[in-house]
Amino acid sequence: MRYPFPVGKSDFIQGDEAVARAAILAGCRFYAGYPITPASEIFEAMALYMPLVDGVSIQMEDEIASIAAIIGASWAGAKAMTATSGPGFSLMQENLGYAIMTETPIVVVNMMRGGPSTGQPTFPAQGDIMQAIWGTHGDHMLIVLSPSTVQEAFDFTIRAFNLAEKYRTPVVLLGDAELAHMRERVYIPNPDEIEITYRKLPRNEEEAKLPFGDPHGDGVPPMPIFGKGYRTYVTGLTHDEHGRPRTVEPEVHQRLISRIFRKILDHRDEIISYETFELDDAEIAIISTGIVSRSAIRAVKILRERGVKAGLLKLHTIWPFDFEVIEELAERVRKIYVPEMNMGQLYHLVREGANGKADVELIAKIGGEVHTPMEIAERVVG
């Protein structure tokens, strides 16, 4: 297979470009999008690459149509992605819920910018953390990943596709305007160096009849994609194991939604990932995600130089959330600081995890500039 960019070597590229290349290497062959700052470069890269790898890249009339098209593509058998920023992400929420309800593997990238509304189109923010988790209506479960470097943008995009396919779920990749437009050295691996997952397909007629059942006991049903003669019916209405609408039976709804929660929560150990820096003997913990983690790492170094035993927990998966690891940490540190580029979102999750066992303090910053390491360090020193 020929790729439209160099593989097996490093390159100096933007976060957006890294997401696009990773998607192609992960097997994504359908992209639908709508122009928006700061995610347009993902679309532009996909537009350049997709026709060359026999994939599809299409500009839709809006973001609602973009996510709709990728869900359709996924049911036709393609790995599919769309990318946007806050305003477009808001428009996608209804169909994001549809993808959750119909257990459709898709990847949705949100390169966050300052909001609400049109806000600060070219400036980074982390104001969509809660929206990524809770934006669509009703009880739902999905996976949210959050990269902090261009290399992570690449790696997490591949991971996003693998998790989406493995658990038949939408995965949100939550970046920001800084990461989207920043250029860094990235290693683009050879395809044979990458582990790639494709969704479970039905092995026989029996399994194909249970597109929303649990024939393997892991909560993840095989996906009878269209055109294979399975005659699958897919609906956003509450449905039984066969896909038949059953909207007035409480137990059917309970069974379906519980399984959608279970298929992800039962595999939390595999889905959740984080990194720690100097955390083993830390008395002060900083917990961060995304772009702010870069400053937080430096802040830990500054604090250590000044004799403060600080450490960092850098979250890669922000949903499902690892409340346990926060509680364990809260038991052994004096205080937890949460620097984030919003008025306090991750902070609330951390506080719930800390469960009163340590003080949790928010270091909020909005306006479009990432915290400087000194800003974080000075708050810790007081």
Place this chain on the structure above:
Amino acid sequence: MMYLKSAYEIRDKYMRKDMLPTIFCPGCGIGSALQFTLRAIDDLGLNQDEIVWVSGIGCSSRVPGFVNFDGLHTTHGRALAFATGIKLTNPDLRIIAFMGDGDAAAIGGNHLIHAIRRNLDVTVILINNFTYGMTGGQVAPTTLKGLRGTTAPYGQFENPFDIAQLAVSAGANYVARWSVFNYLQGMNSIKKALQKEGFTLVEFLSPCPVSFGRRNRMKTSPELLRWYQKITVPLAKAKKMKPEELEGKIVIGEFVDRDRPGLVREYEAYKKRAKKMMGWEE
């Protein structure tokens, strides 16, 4: 003879037994349009496993759940956007979109005109009952002036959309409109539409006695069908009529039948061009 098969035979071949009975009210016209579509598929001998039915939300959007095909019952108004993804991913699949007038022309209006502009290869069966049936009879973008709905209880004060004309202007390859009373013409139009590349649309005026007729002094389906006979004018006759004579009338017939390249063919050519421009192919 063409239409020898009984309705039972068509039902047993194409409907999901475990999903019956349908949710449709007595006198509803959706069943008729569905039967025309299934008979058209049967007459053409199309492969059941190469057709995907898509829909949005509303009474007519429940149709894909009753037929034994692959089906995607999506969100309100968005069926054609989902269809775009299916068709471009697997061009061998033929797509039938069952849509209501509110679904297609109000919340999904933008998707409709853009799907037509792209000439997406899809056949739309559009059920126009002038109302939101499922939610209980609110006015729709098709409701004729003066007709009543629960959200314009004193009579609609807005102008209606002519969906078929909209489709013609936006560039569809085939557009026809009939009432479900026009059994043969309707079925033949669907057959034509299903054989064509690009965007094809067959609109049906379809009775909704329960949510619409009841509020407009037409409590039964026959009354609504008689009303259709009164307000519809065949295209050939309409061409000879003055605009003022056509006031309040709905023209029926075949509005366009042309062969512009569909989206799939255009994208295939685009891929070739891309590879050529990048020197990947001669």
